[in-house]
Amino acid sequence: MSGLFGATSSSTASNTVGDLKQDVALTSPPxxxxxGLSFSPATNQANDFLAVSSWDKKVRIYEVTSNGQSEGRHAYGHDAPVFMCDFSKDGTKVxxxxxxxAIKVCDLGTQQDAKIGEHDQPVRTVRFxxxxxxxxVVSGSWDKTVKYxxxxxxxxxxxxxxQERVYTMDVKNDLLVIGTADRYINIINLKNPTTFxxxxxxxxxxxxxxVSCFADASGFAIGSIEGRCAIQYVEDKDxxxxxxxxxxxxxxxGNVTSVYAVNDISFHPVHGTFSTAGSDGSFHFWDKDAKHRLKGYPQVGCSITATKFNKTxxxxxYAVGYDWSKGFQSNSQQLPIKVMLHPVQQDECKPRSTIKKR
Structure with missing residues (x-):
């Protein structure tokens, strides 16, 4: 069977080291x-559309075909670095x-963007x-508020x-999860949106x-700066x-272990497995139910700052670039800035039916 970007690799399911050879770079990156990365979830679009936000004060929208070819379709600007972007459910707005x-919405049909609101401090995260x-739209800011x-x-x-500045947020169905400074995690049922x-x-x-919500919205994953990930279910019974x-x-x-920030976590929309990506420049696929790592991938030469699966x-x-984890002095013009598209092969993200214990 041929893979998305070419022939399927012959690596067996027992091989836990993934292959990056078929990964394709996005054309004209930031x-x-x-x-931030966001794929359109609309099922009526033949090709994929990917929105990319950047420190260069722009949001770019690309069209990605099934063979991995990409083309920039639109871009619009903010007055300062953009921290997050998200597609609407029908794929018509970002x-x-x-x-x-500022919070801006761009209508991709008319290619017009408009400011729909603002906070008193920078806005770290936003979701449809x-x-x-x-x-x-829900937004979370360093002014310690979430606004609808x-x-x-x-x-x-x-x-x-x-309680504190909002650092991260995710939405799935009626589940809104908010992560703030001082390690607070707030869970909101969007049917009762003003109450924790x-x-x-x-x-x-x-x-x-x-923070990243499970595909079935029964819980969420948390990633921290100390190279750890937590799996949390919403209900006490779980x-x-x-x-x-x-x-x-x-x-x-010796006595030293180098730890790296977990910069992003993305859940597979079909299998419910998930990825972690970090400052060490690697990503991994995991099966939370089996508590098992499915695949780990070679380091890509710089931090991975954002990740996302497409709708299928x-x-x-995954976005490659400097994440400031080592301060200003470690930044360099030589470091790569790119988005890579990894074709997901059959065995990479599927949960394991049986796990052999060693």
């Missing part, structure tokens, strides 16, 4: 570190936000969600006060970098299934 404190069949927006109104529909359904402190000891594990760490050398799970996009 000019500075990439902060929302973005960033250091200019559906309310009564209508598309709405109806695109037809210039003022927020509602504001939720958080539950608040907890991250089971991880260090700063939260990313709490026995919660666990955390180490990832993105070098093997110990046949493409895994």
């Amino acid at each position: 000019e500075d570190t990439i902060t 929302v973005s936000a960033g250091a200019d404190k 969600f559906e309310a009564g069949g209508n598309p709405m 927006w109806d695109m037809r109104s210039p003022t927020a529909v509602a504001t939720v006060q958080c 359904y539950k608040t907890l402190q991250s089971p991880l000891k260090w700063q939260t970098r990313v 709490s026995s299934l919660n666990f955390s594990f180490k990832c993105h760490r070098d093997p110990p050398s 799970g046949s493409i895994f996009a």
Whole structure:
């Protein structure tokens, strides 16, 4: 069987080291570190559309064909670095936000973008969600608030006060998960959007970098700066299934273990397995139910700053660039800035039916 970007590799399912040889670079990538990736979830589009936000103050939308070819279709700007972008459910709009404190929506049909709201401080994260069949926007800011927006109104529909600055946020169905400074995790049922359904402190000891909802919205994963990931279920009845594990760490050398931030976590839309990617420049695919790593991939030469699966799970996009984890002095013009498209082979993200114990 031929793979998405060419012939399927002959590696067997027992091989846990993945292959990057068929990965294809996105055409005309951003000019500075990439902060967010979002594929259109619309099922009526023959090709994939990928939105990319960047420190270069732009959001770019690309069309990606099944053979991995890509072409830039549109770009629009903010007045400062853009920290996040997200596609609407029908694939017709992209929302973005960033250091200019503004939330913008771009209509891809007319290629017009408009500011729909703003916060008092930079906006770290933004997502579309559906309310009564209508598309709405939720944004999270360093001003310690989460705001809800109806695109037809210039003022927020509602504001939720958080304990600390919002660092990360994700939405799946009616589940909204918010990660803030001081390791607070707030869970909201979007049917009751102004009340915290539950608040907890991250089971991880260090700063939260990313939260990502399960494909079935029954829980979420947390990634932190200390090279650990936690799996958390929403309901108390499932709490026995919660666990955390180490990832993105070098093997110990003497008494020293180098640990790296987990920069992004993405769930496969079909299989419910997930990826982690980090400052060490590698990504891995995991099966949370079997508590098993499916595949690990060679380091790509620079940090991986953002990841996303397309709507069918046949493409895994990952952004390569400097993530400032080693400070200003480690940045360099020589470091790559690119988005790579990885064709997901049959065995890479499928849960394992049986796990042989060693």
